[in-house]
Amino acid sequence: MSESDAVEARVFDTHALLADPPAAEEGPALGSDPFAEPSGADPLAARLDVLERAWRGARVRPGRPLAAVRSEPARGDASPAARPQPPTRRRAPVLPTLGEIELPEPQGLLDRLVGEDVRKVLAAFFHLVEGEGPYDRFGFSPEVTRRAFPIFHALYRGWFRVDSEGHANLPETGGAVLVSNHAGLLPFDAAMTVIDVALHSDPPRLARAIVDRWAGTLPFVNVFYARVGQVIGTRENFADLLDEGQLVLVYPEGVDGIRKTIAQRYRLQAFRVGFIEQALRSRVPIVPMAVIGSDDQAPVLFDVKPLARLLGLPIAPITPTFPWLGPLGLLPYPVRYRIVYGEPLRFHERFGPEGADDARLVRYLANQVRRAVQLLIDRNR
Amino acid sequence: MRRVLVTHADEPIGRRAVKTLYHDARVGLIFAVGDGPPPRSFDKFLSAREPRVVYARVDLARHRPVTDLFHSSDFRAAEIDTVVHVPRHGAAASEQAPLVAGIAERTAETRLLLQHCLEAPGVESLVAVGSAFVYKLAPGNVNRVDEGSELDLDPEVAPEIRSWIDCDMLLHGEVHNDRLRVVLLRVPTVVASGGYVYLHPTLSGRSGRRVRAAGFDPICALISDKDVARAIQSAVHARGPGIYNVSGSEAVPLSLLARWTGRSTLPLPGPLLRLAAAGARFAGQELETALDGPHLRYGFTLDTRRAERELGFRPLDRIGLARAGDGALRLETASA
Numbered sequence: 115m116s117e118s119d120a121v122e123a124r125v126f127d128t129h130a131l132l133a134d135p136p137a138a139e140e141g142p143a144l145g146s147d148p149f150a151e152p153s154g155a156d157p158l159a160a161r162l163d164v165l166e167r168a169w170r171g172a173r174v175r176p177g178r179p180l181a182a183v184r185s186e187p188a189r190g191d192a193s194p195a196a197r198p199q200p201p202t203r204r205r206a207p208v209l210p211t212l213g214e215i216e217l218p219e220p221q222g223l224l225d226r227l228v229g230e231d232v233r234k235v236l237a238a239f240f241h242l243v244e245g246e247g248p249y250d251r252f253g254f255s256p257e258v259t260r261r262a263f264p265i266f267h268a269l270y271r272g273w274f275r276v277d278s279e280g281h282a283n284l285p286e287t288g289g290a291v292l293v294s295n296h297a298g299l300l301p302f303d304a305a306m307t308v309i310d311v312a313l314h315s316d317p318p319r320l321a322r323a324i325v326d327r328w329a330g331t332l333p334f335v336n337v338f339y340a341r342v343g344q345v346i347g348t349r350e351n352f353a354d355l356l357d358e359g360q361l362v363l364v365y366p367e368g369v370d371g372i373r374k375t376i377a378q379r380y381r382l383q384a385f386r387v388g389f390i391e392q393a394l395r396s397r398v399p400i401v402p403m404a405v406i407g408s409d410d411q412a413p414v415l416f417d418v419k420p421l422a423r424l425l426g427l428p429i430a431p432i433t434p435t436f437p438w439l440g441p442l443g444l445l446p447y448p449v450r451y452r453i454v455y456g457e458p459l460r461f462h463e464r465f466g467p468e469g470a471d472d473a474r475l476v477r478y479l480a481n482q483v484r485r486a487v488q489l490l491i492d493r494n495r
Numbered sequence: 496m497r498r499v500l501v502t503h504a505d506e507p508i509g510r511r512a513v514k515t516l517y518h519d520a521r522v523g524l525i526f527a528v529g530d531g532p533p534p535r536s537f538d539k540f541l542s543a544r545e546p547r548v549v550y551a552r553v554d555l556a557r558h559r560p561v562t563d564l565f566h567s568s569d570f571r572a573a574e575i576d577t578v579v580h581v582p583r584h585g586a587a588a589s590e591q592a593p594l595v596a597g598i599a600e601r602t603a604e605t606r607l608l609l610q611h612c613l614e615a616p617g618v619e620s621l622v623a624v625g626s627a628f629v630y631k632l633a634p635g636n637v638n639r640v641d642e643g644s645e646l647d648l649d650p651e652v653a654p655e656i657r658s659w660i661d662c663d664m665l666l667h668g669e670v671h672n673d674r675l676r677v678v679l680l681r682v683p684t685v686v687a688s689g690g691y692v693y694l695h696p697t698l699s700g701r702s703g704r705r706v707r708a709a710g711f712d713p714i715c716a717l718i719s720d721k722d723v724a725r726a727i728q729s730a731v732h733a734r735g736p737g738i739y740n741v742s743g744s745e746a747v748p749l750s751l752l753a754r755w756t757g758r759s760t761l762p763l764p765g766p767l768l769r770l771a772a773a774g775a776r777f778a779g780q781e782l783e784t785a786l787d788g789p790h791l792r793y794g795f796t797l798d799t800r801r802a803e804r805e806l807g808f809r810p811l812d813r814i815g816l817a818r819a820g821d822g823a824l825r826l827e828t829a830s831a
Contacts, residue, residue, distance in 0.1 A: 251639070251716075253637040253748070329634075333710020333711060336635060341636075
């Protein structure tokens, strides 16, 4: 067999592996802890090892150094020049820790409505904006956030009564992609996640949710989203946020998540894969997380798709309260939210930035993340 | 030693470019070209015993004057090796610009200048200032765009922006030319101390009321006129050709920028805005300001890493509000 034939055979093997993964590597059953290591190696890690070996075998061409496709230098080849260079990074704004912030006396009703801890978080967010302007490069306004935060904080405490765990899995610094399930007609799951992350990280971190482009066409909504730190989901925006070392919150189900009917609740829809590509290119971990409760906040009985198409909307829902109660019918039910953060998945330590160009690898990794999120949901429902 | 020709040197950014290059010891001579008489601020340059600045009045949109310029004895004696093209942007730009041979004046100027730079034996480099409003904007209050982002080739784009796109594509076509080094600087809204604003499709020109889309307040990336001049200076001395985004550190919403620059805005719902745009077109005012278009709804900021890496350009000016002598708060730019 010639060398090129051998490479071709390895490509074939990889495809077979991806198309039909062995049953022994399926991982824990639904409902068990996907991140525990009860016996032996982590099944996800073992599965990735197999995939990585196959991928490397398939992708490395004769004469091409292994380090060119791996992020870490291969054994015996520690030449720094052979490693792919990370993209040029902007310096992330350095936020003070909560202990470093000295608050002035409360001024006005807004300051009195929230506690000192929240005021410190909001004060820290002002450090996200560089330069003389009151906005950052994505339109985020700490002042607008300061005004909006008490309202959503009240919903966080009083309406959704959010309970959360796994905050140790949120990286203290540097870029990361938070991947969550998405449900509910209005994106309160995103709002609650942003508040939960802000309240449970020190220095406080602002999760920048990637929102659908459709939201950018909505008058007033697009401005509000941008001012409170949300960003329209273009490739350049995403890459730039990660390269700046920001925490990016994505919903890979997209609008399919909010279209879920009551029969599909807590069942994840197909994941888009762009977040995997960006995470590999920007060399950042992925933190799977689950929001329990959002699927119950506005159960969709039917989605009248022809009407949605006619009106140019992503969904035309029928719920127990909408459209019967008018716009009030869209308000979420007072369900209890539970937010759980899983252990970070460090795909970037196994695969180089070139892995982002391998469609099968990216799809496989996206499915792994989807599985991790689904397991978190199932364990915590 | 570079010997540089600067176009539209009688307008604000051109003046600033001439001043910056004048204080650059690596520039031997500046051949300033403008429509009008030489600015008064050039008096000290022009009256020096051995002047490093020469000024000529040329209508760059007409073929004959431009040809005469490039074949003149003054031009030959100056031994120009670099041409800096700063398109028309000052007070004159707010007037109704005539079409030249069926194309916008800005496009005609750029085409003629490029053609003569390619033919002139001594000219090695062309540094042109373009607009970042050429990018196709996705829905959203702000988009990050880099040099590889898609241009807005929609035939319905406002004529003001269309002329920038035409200039951009003319220059883009020669970026890989072996004979001439072409550098295109895509700049966002340019502001200057005192609340002046240039190269913005809506806010540029005379002060007064502007319309904007209700429910939208797009982020506008800003750069000071002094930073534009510094970027031009970096591009003059750079070695390679290319297209570069250059921008300052600040970005503010359109409504705030209008307030900072002493202009008021009237938010109009989409249908009314389209009606106003149609009315302006009917009245022949379409080139004065772009009354409707994506730039009124969707904003952008620029990824400037390529310029930082290859030109060594970093903005030095901060842009903010300061209290002027009359007590009013106005936009100011100052070095950090």
